[in-house]
Amino acid sequence: MKRVKWLIALVMVVGFASMSVAGTLEEIAQRGELRVACQTQGPPFSFVDKNGKRAGSSIELCEMLAKDMGVKVTFLDFDWDGLIPALLSKKADILAADMTPTIKRAMKIGFTKPFMYTGSVVFVKANSPIKTVEDAQKAGLKAAVLLGSTGETDAKNSFPKAELKSYKGGGPLLIDAVLQGQADFGVNDSSAVIGQMANFPPNSLRVLPDLLSKLPLAFAMRYDSQDLLELVNLFFLNAGLDGRLEQNLNYWVNTLDWKKDH
Amino acid sequence: MLETFNFRVIFEYLPLFWSCFLATLWLSAAGLLGALLVGTLACGLRISRFKLLAWAAGVYIESIRSTPLLVQLFFFYFGLPSIGIRMSEATTGILALTLNSGAYMAEIVRAGIQSISHGQVEAAVSSGLNYLQRMRHIILPQAIGVTLPPLLGQAIVLVKDSALLSLISLPELTRAGQIMTSERFMPAEGFLTSALFYLLIYYILKGLTHWSQKRLIYMQT
Numbered sequence A: 001m002k003r004v005k006w007l008i009a010l011v012m013v014v015g016f017a018s019m020s021v022a023g024t025l026e027e028i029a030q031r032g033e034l035r036v037a038c039q040t041q042g043p044p045f046s047f048v049d050k051n052g053k054r055a056g057s058s059i060e061l062c063e064m065l066a067k068d069m070g071v072k073v074t075f076l077d078f079d080w081d082g083l084i085p086a087l088l089s090k091k092a093d094i095l096a097a098d099m100t101p102t103i104k105r106a107m108k109i110g111f112t113k114p115f116m117y118t119g120s121v122v123f124v125k126a127n128s129p130i131k132t133v134e135d136a137q138k139a140g141l142k143a144a145v146l147l148g149s150t151g152e153t154d155a156k157n158s159f160p161k162a163e164l165k166s167y168k169g170g171g172p173l174l175i176d177a178v179l180q181g182q183a184d185f186g187v188n189d190s191s192a193v194i195g196q197m198a199n200f201p202p203n204s205l206r207v208l209p210d211l212l213s214k215l216p217l218a219f220a221m222r223y224d225s226q227d228l229l230e231l232v233n234l235f236f237l238n239a240g241l242d243g244r245l246e247q248n249l250n251y252w253v254n255t256l257d258w259k260k261d262h
Numbered sequence B: 001m002l003e004t005f006n007f008r009v010i011f012e013y014l015p016l017f018w019s020c021f022l023a024t025l026w027l028s029a030a031g032l033l034g035a036l037l038v039g040t041l042a043c044g045l046r047i048s049r050f051k052l053l054a055w056a057a058g059v060y061i062e063s064i065r066s067t068p069l070l071v072q073l074f075f076f077y078f079g080l081p082s083i084g085i086r087m088s089e090a091t092t093g094i095l096a097l098t099l100n101s102g103a104y105m106a107e108i109v110r111a112g113i114q115s116i117s118h119g120q121v122e123a124a125v126s127s128g129l130n131y132l133q134r135m136r137h138i139i140l141p142q143a144i145g146v147t148l149p150p151l152l153g154q155a156i157v158l159v160k161d162s163a164l165l166s167l168i169s170l171p172e173l174t175r176a177g178q179i180m181t182s183e184r185f186m187p188a189e190g191f192l193t194s195a196l197f198y199l200l201i202y203y204i205l206k207g208l209t210h211w212s213q214k215r216l217i218y219m220q221t
Helices: A002-017 A024-031 A057-069 A080-088 A150-158 A171-180 A190-197 A226-241 A244-254 B007-046 B051-066 B069-082 B089-115 B118-126 B131-168 B173-184 B187-219
Strands: A033-039 A046-048 A072-078 A094-099 A109-111 A116-118 A120-125 A142-146 A163-167 A185-189 A205-207 A215-222
Touching: A024 A033, A024 A226, A033 A046, A033 A057, A033 A080, A046 A057, A057 A072, A057 A094, A057 A226, A057 A244, A072 A080, A080 A094, A080 A109, A080 A215, A080 B173, A116 A190, A120 A150, A120 A171, A120 A190, A142 A150, A142 A171, A150 A163, A150 A185, A163 A171, A171 A185, A171 A190, A171 A205, A185 A190, A190 A205, A190 A244, A215 A226, A226 A244, B007 B051, B007 B089, B007 B131, B007 B173, B007 B187, B051 B089, B069 B089, B069 B131, B089 B131, B118 B131, B131 B173, B131 B187, B173 B187
Parallel strands: A033 A072, A033 A094, A142 A163, A142 A185
Antiparallel strands: A094 A215, A109 A215, A116 A215, A120 A185, A120 A205
């Protein structure tokens, strides 16, 4: 019996030692599937449209990427603050959202080169007395921000006297809070606010003209997926050169053309 | 697992966890008090002689017991403002906890009262006590000994239910774990710390249950 146990142990050791560490690209190729962590409530980058289908700029870019790679794409839904934990826990290979590469985030995950630039803006109800950023800096006001976003950090820096309400989920929750009066103003990315405003009654929201910050947006991967990171950077380079990226951004982000179909 | 745990960051976030722990205690206590009041009232209505009151209480209890607390919470949080009622998140949360646990407590109290053997009721009636006197001197004191353990059990459930209030942006214990996850990307450390604080509350309530059992044991015949 002792000899049998010893033999089993030996087989296990040899078996584990011969397991090669495959790179992420090899794993994806073997699986035939690229797993993408994305939001459900993040128009115009990733959302569920009125036909119940997944749509958005990041969704389309990932579909293009998977087609170029020759694999199928699977989208996994998360709240904004759940995206990075999903990537780190290996539930997804790539994080595709309008996420800014901050140093804090880059301590844990690797970002591609930016595919576009935006900035944080302040938005208020259309009939709000707040007209400028200085108005919003008065004490005692309530600011709606998204849990784990750069808007949350920008709001902490720009409006230290405001009471911050962090919502878990997505940008539309902030707009809802401002419209319902639960917050006096909201802070989020300009590209997200413009895209999400379109789902609410027209002229109910006003965006203040000043940009609080300049933010690049990029996709993200774990640091152990360096091969995938190089590939996605190459994808953005190619898509930039052949015009697909510009077409995607013009349709989804720079205009409201997507509203017609989704 | 523990070698990769970043304890330094946990210590850094302890003030946040402590303030959220106190918030959870306060929310749970308020919810518990409300639930006791609502539960006793609903129970009284449920066993009253007036069919209409009994039916109304029944509707309340059944609709709460048949739907998830999360659905009730979202209903209050998103639904009430759209009909004009605006409350703070804390009020909404306490309201949801109160109404939810109140229904379960009504059933617990009802079971306690109805567990008192009918002989006691007959003896009280034949001694000339009216309904209120009967309740106050004979039925309720005996019912308390029977009802207290399940009530405290429901209290423990209520504390765990308060975790759902994190989804309406209330700064409580689960939200503290979410904040640590979103700021430092350490969900394991964050939620383990939250769990340890919940464990603390559980042991306090469990101690209360044992103590009350000892004190009330003479009540059980």
